[in-house]
Every structure is written in C-alpha cells, then in structure tokens.
Amino acid sequence: MTTRRVNDFTIKIATVNGTGSASANTLLMKSIFRSGVPVMGKNFFPSNIQGLPTWYEIRVSRDGHVARSGRVDLMVALNPETYARDVKEVAPGGFLVYDSTWPRPALLSRPDITVIGVPLAQMCNEHFSGVRTRILMKNICYAGALAALLSLDIERIRGLLAETYAKKPQLLESNVQAIKLGYDYARQHFECPLPLTVEPMDRTAGHIMIDGNTAAALGCVYAGATVAAWYPITPSTSLMDAFKSFCDRLRVDPETGTRRFAFIQAEDELAAIGMVLGASWNGARSFTATSGPGISLMNEFLGLAYYAEVPAVIFDVQRVGPSTGMPTRTQQGDLMACAYASHGDTRHVCLYPANPEECFYMARDAFDLAERLQTPVMVLSDLDIGMNDWMCPDLEWDEAYRPDRGKVLGLEEIRKLEKFHRYLDKDGDGIPWRTLPGVHPKAAYFTRGSGHTQFGAYTEDSADYQLVLDRLLRKWDTAKRRVPPAIVDGAGSELGIVSLGSSDSAIREALAVLRGRGVAIDYLRVRAFPFGEEVERFLAAHRLSFVVEQNRDAQLRSLLTLETAVEKAKLRSLLHYSGLPVSSSFIVEGVLAEIAPAAAQSQDIAHA
C-alpha cells in the first residue's frame, strides 16, 4: 500500500511530440504553483517537430527542491511506443494513468503499482469534432483527470484557462469541457484523491515560474542592450525570441513606431558574433545567444575580441555535444571550449548562472564586465535552465543602477589629450582606455588582430608584442577580483562538493540528505571564470572535494587543476552526462559510495 505523500511526489507525462501536451502540462504546473506549493517542471523533448516521444516531469516539493528527484510516483503513459520503459520507471507503490480507450495488457505487468485507465480518446471523440481538436483536448482531458486524482483546485484551473483564452471564448469553452470530462470520469471511477495529494501551502508567494532564457532576455533589456544578433539554434533561440518580444512591447515608440533596438537574424554564428563585435566596438551594448556548435564557429572572432579588446556578451545555452550531439538534451559540456576559445593564448571571462534568477542578474553583470574589462564575457547557461520553468524569487531591479560603460574617453577628455594610445596601461589594472568612432580625429585608432604595440601600431617586434600580451594577463588578474565570487555553504568539514551552474539545485538537495545522515560536507559553487581566491581557499581547506558536473570529461575539474594550486588527487569527479538534468540521488549515492561504500549499497538512498 502506498503511503500518503502530500506535496512531495513526481509526475511524469509521456506523450508524442507535437500533440499539444505542453499547454496541459503548464496548466497543471501553474495550478499547483498557485496553490502555494513549490513545483518544478522539466521537459525532455526530442529534436523533432512531430512524432517522436516526449516526456514532461512535474515535481511537487513542499521543501522547495527544484532538481529532478530521480523517481516517478505517477506516470501518465500516453505514448504506446514508450509504454514498456514508462511502466518500468514507476516507483514501487506508484501509479500509472493510461488511455483505456484501447486495452493495454502490457501496462498491467506490474503488480506493485496501481494502474488507472481513463478512456481519454473515447471521451474526446464523443464530445469534440475535428482530428486536431480531439488530439489537443485529450491532453486537457488528462489534466482534468489528474486534477481529480491529486485533488487540485478545479476552480483555479478554470481560472487559469480563462486567463489563457481570454480572447478566444470558443477555445475556453472546449478546454473547460475537456477538463470536466477527465475530472468527472476520475471522480466517478476511482477513489479520489490518490495518496499523492496536493494541499495548499503558502510557499510560492514572492516567487515566479520562469525559464532561464526569458529571464536572461529580460536582463539584457534592463541592462540597456540595443543590438542583438543571432543565428537560430536550439536551445538558445527562445532567449532571442524573448528579447524581441520584450523590446516590441517596451522599446517601440507608440507614435513613430521606431524601435530602440536592432534585432538582426544573421546568416550564421560567425556573422552573429561579428555583428556583436562591430556594435560593441562602436559603443552599443550588444549580445548574441547560441549553443555549443555556435561557440565552435565563433572561435576565431572570440580570439580577435580578446586580443583587440572588444567587449561582447555571448550566452551559451549548452546542449549535449560533441558535434550536433543531442540538441534537445542538457549538458555542461562547453566549459573548456568557452574558457579557452580560439587559437593562441586566449582566455575568457565566463559566468555560470545556476537558475533563471541568476540568468537575469548575470545578464546585467555580463555587460558591465564586458565593457569594464573590454573583453568577451560568456554566460554559460544550459538547456535545463534555459528552457525549463523554474520557481525562483521575484526578480528585482534597483533603479539606481547605471551601466558601467568602462574606460571610454569622451570628447572633452580627448580634447585635453596630447595624443591617444589605445593599449597603454595607464591605471595599472591592465585595462587600457578606448574611444568610439565619430568623436574626434585625435582619438582614432586602428583595431587589429595582428600583432600590435601598446600604442596600437602594427608590430612584429618581440618585445612590443610581449608587452601587450603580458598586460592582458594583468587584466586577467583584475578580472578575478571583479567577477561574481563563488558561493560557499558550510565550513570546517574535511569533505567538500564543488560545482557550478544548473547542478546547484540537485546538490543543495543532496546536501540536505547527506547532512541529515550525519555526513559533514561543505559546498562551493563556482560562479565565474577566472576563479577568485575563495576557490583556492576552499580547495586547500578540504581533504577531498567532489567535483559534480554534467559532462564526461570532468571539465570543471580540469579547469580547477589548471588554474589553481590544488592537487589532482584531492578532486574526485561525480560526472553525469546522460543528457538529462542531474538528480540529487545521483550525488548522494556518489558521495556515499566514496566515503561509506557499505552504507550506499545497504539503503535505498536513491529514493530518500
């Protein structure tokens, strides 16, 4: 018998791509969120428009955990193609909902789970006409059934539908009807609610549900970005779409129709980054968004921007590589590729947001850093952050904020100068002064990727070349002090976890579990490259640190061993690279396997 689980379970919905299940899933998520219960939604979708299997996971977590739980309590199995694996995935004592229009003996193969049949297709065929409508309504219908099974507030669901279809009364009517069909059927045929229940709480006030790409785009709007250039690539495209749609609403002159931004769909990623460099060089805040393959293509320009010292902001919404890889799955696989992008001695400032909230603030920081340091800044988000809905605290904006445009000489300052030298380190921080075209002929300089002196002239002289290259290293030291510092949780333990980006949510949950079991362990979350002193200190202070990251080759661990004094032996990798977001249980198991192998095998820690 299943124990009652209030506000603490995971639902997984297996459907076919392109059948319109997204709106049903959003509806379920939002209705749970609005009842004050923390909820997370993750979309595991194929690189396909229609026909391939797709899954959506909804985790209800009274404790506010937003990572994958690593278990499934309720499976909605609507895709015959994946029945076999979907049935297997349900935790013992769990539930499975399927479309009982057709008999599915395969689904009855698990005596340890409860199978619930709802004749979705049959009901929708009876009540709706048109093939497309019937397919769409089948989804809404399962949402209705789940509402009854999980005791969701049906009025709240109606309210949500009314908001969504405020301007389409016909659609509203059919959606409400479909919800009712599923809801009533479940109530009439099963004991509702199931032991899995949603009970209202008050833990979502002051929070929003937003994906990282939207939040990053909003950050760009608020940071004052005006030139956006890009080439479509999953999973970054929605960032640019969101920027455009925010600007269409917020930056268009109502009288003249003029747009206070330029939005350029480039011919490829090479052109996209070129446009960003051209615009930034010319004094506009400019950015692009891409994913791994785009970063590969941008390498040449990134080297130019590093050496010629041109600001640029690049969002890399990482997906699974190498090569085309799995475009709709997540990974932290571009850490090395971004840190040292391009030939020769290059290194780049990288920021690692852990969630949509940080995407918003780091978008702003990225522009400030890029212009202050006169160098490309890459924001490494990933598909999990970028395209999934995360619950996060309300985004705040300090109206006193003003962009840091860095060391740009104005007209008056130029007039007072006897001569302008582009690459001279006047202030000792490795950052030279720059000028913008069109201001004054005295301030004109020649930007080049070829060898140049500190005065900006072409050179092939060894000493002159080295002078500039060494000064760039001094700038790198300045960067260490300016990037967002790593966040440290706990102190004094022998063991540590080191990680970055989207792994954070699973780690924080794992920490709670481990500490709950008496494991003393600290946590360092790196938020930027180059690493600050706090990273060095943490690594030195811990006997053993688990480096948790979502790639095969331990890229963060490599960066740490390259850029800090840590001994390799002190870093133990926990690598998750399946393409799905890492779960807390993976980390708990990994840590326990190392420190207490017997304990790890004897208990069902994966589902703790």
Place this chain on the structure above:
Amino acid sequence: MTFIAKPKVAHPSLPRNALGFTRRDYEGALSTLCAGCGHDSITAAIVEACWGLSLEPQNLVKLSGIGCSSKTTAYFVSGGHGFNSVHGRMPSIATGANAANRRLSYIGVSGDGDTLSIGLGQFCHAVRRNLDMLYIIENNGVYGLTKGQFSASADIGSKAKKGETNLQPPIDPVLLALDLGATFVARSFSGDKRQLVPLIEAGLRHRGFALIDVLSPCVTFNDHEGSTKSYAYTREHYEPAVLADFVPREREITADYGAGEASEVTLHDGSRIVLRKLDADYDPADRQAAAAKVQERMSSGEYLTGLIYLDASGERPEFHQVNRTPEAPLNSLPYEALMPGRKALEKILARYR
C-alpha cells in the same frame, strides 16, 4: 613601413576643402604594399574622394578583413577609426557597427579572396540587407600575401606566374551584386583615377549598399603575360560604359556636357550624380539589362566599367529603414530610454505567477 612615421608637412599652397583640410589631412600610415601595387592607387583615390566630399575624418569608419587589400584601411584617413577584422568577416563587423551608429560613413575595403571565397556568404548577406556602406573590392585575381594562388575571380585560362592555367570559372562580384539586389553597382580600374574618384564619392553618399569592384593588378604575382588581371590586359580590355560625375549638394554643376549626353540622378542627401553614357543604348537604371550587358562584354573578354547600375529611388529600404531604428544612433540613446523601470518589471512578472 607603418612604423616609419610619415612626415605631416603640408605646403601652404595646397588646396583646402570646405573644412579647411588639405589632401594630406586625409592620408594615413605609409603603405607596406609592393611598389606599383594597384591598391595604392585606390587608396589615393579614396583620399581624394574624402577630401573632395569634405568628410569629417572622424566620421569615416574603415573596415576590412584580411589580405593585401584589407591592410590599406590603415593607409588613408588616419582620423577615422579602423577595424581590420578577420578573413572574410568584414561585412558582419560593418553590420554591427552600422547598427550601433547609423550617422557615420562606412567604407569597407576587401579583396577578391576576402570577398569571393572565405567571405562570400557575408558579402551576399550585406548586399541583401542593403547595408548603408561603400564596399570596395580591390580585385587582382590572386592571393598576394600567400604568394600567388588563384582567387575565385581569376578568369578561365588566366595564367599564374609559375605557369599553371586557371580552369575554374570566376565568380563575378558585379553580376552577383546585381542579382542580389544591390542598389549601386560599379566597376572601375585602379589605373583610372578620373573614373574611380567620383564613383567613390557617389558610393559614399549613396544610401544603401554601394559596390565598387576595382580591377587592381598585382604587380608581383599577377602582372605577367597570360594573366587577365595585368595592367596591360586591363588597360586594353576595359570598356567604360557609363561615366559618373559626382556633384555635392552645395556645388553647382560646372562641367560642360553636350546636349543629350548627360543625365542627372539626385541622391537622398541632395547631391547629384551626372551620368554620361558612352553607349547610347545603355540604361544604368535597368538591372536586367545591366547584367546582360556585363555578361555580354565578359564573354568577349572585356570588362564593362563605370556606374553599371544605380537605384537612387530609395524604394529598396536600407537596413535601418527595415529595422525602423530611430534617427538618433542606438549608441547615443540614454540608458533611461532603454530601461523599462521597476514598475514595468512588476507588470512583466505578473505573467509568470
């Protein structure tokens, strides 16, 4: 050599333009190209044109890729910012720079390798966007810096210095630009300054994408017998079709044109181009006819030169007109005009609850 400072002494009798500048004020660093290089003549023509237009030096933005031609942006108008970018990618730098500040004049200098091989894609898309810039191709049919390989503009049968014969057909930038909808398409010869200077003036003032493909012989690797891009061959085979005189808005037309010989086209800023057709049947306002004529002359080994095609009607919008950017450059907009404010953020967030 660029590290040898060029003496900046101007003789008092040198003529001055409306801004009081002499031609010397529009020069740049000393050229490091081979003596006799066609590119240096083009540089001189650009200097002449900028002086003639009384351009504020800081308002000229010079862009280039990689190659001999791309080096030349350092050799003119040292008062304007230059961006020597990466091979074949100058158009994207130009696009971004132009997006940030639409008020400046953008001149891109590229070569046949930079434009027609590695940079063909970006070139095509800059034309397609009708980016407001003057794009000069210094076309010599050969890779100079890497010592003499054929470029994509080399003609079939043209001989390399070491004797091999080019067997692949050329990509012609003029035909390409016509096909892609360019609004100003010209061809000229580095050795014909009288034809070239007014073309550069007009190209700089034209709103939208202006292409001038300039045949510019490489004295070191492509000036021998058997080459179709040598000085001798070009001189013999170039055929001016339409001569263009550029007349700034503030100047009267002073030249004496014979009756029916000249026609006038007014540009968006009020300046005019006086076209003199050498072939009475030729119509530089007819895109198809222009392309046909270029092809016809090409098949007999001739280069049709001059202002081959011009659409100054403004009917084809340039990049900013399509984007609907305000008149004020984007890089000049105050932050307050870009940041929607705290209240707006609260409203936005309401959609995510």
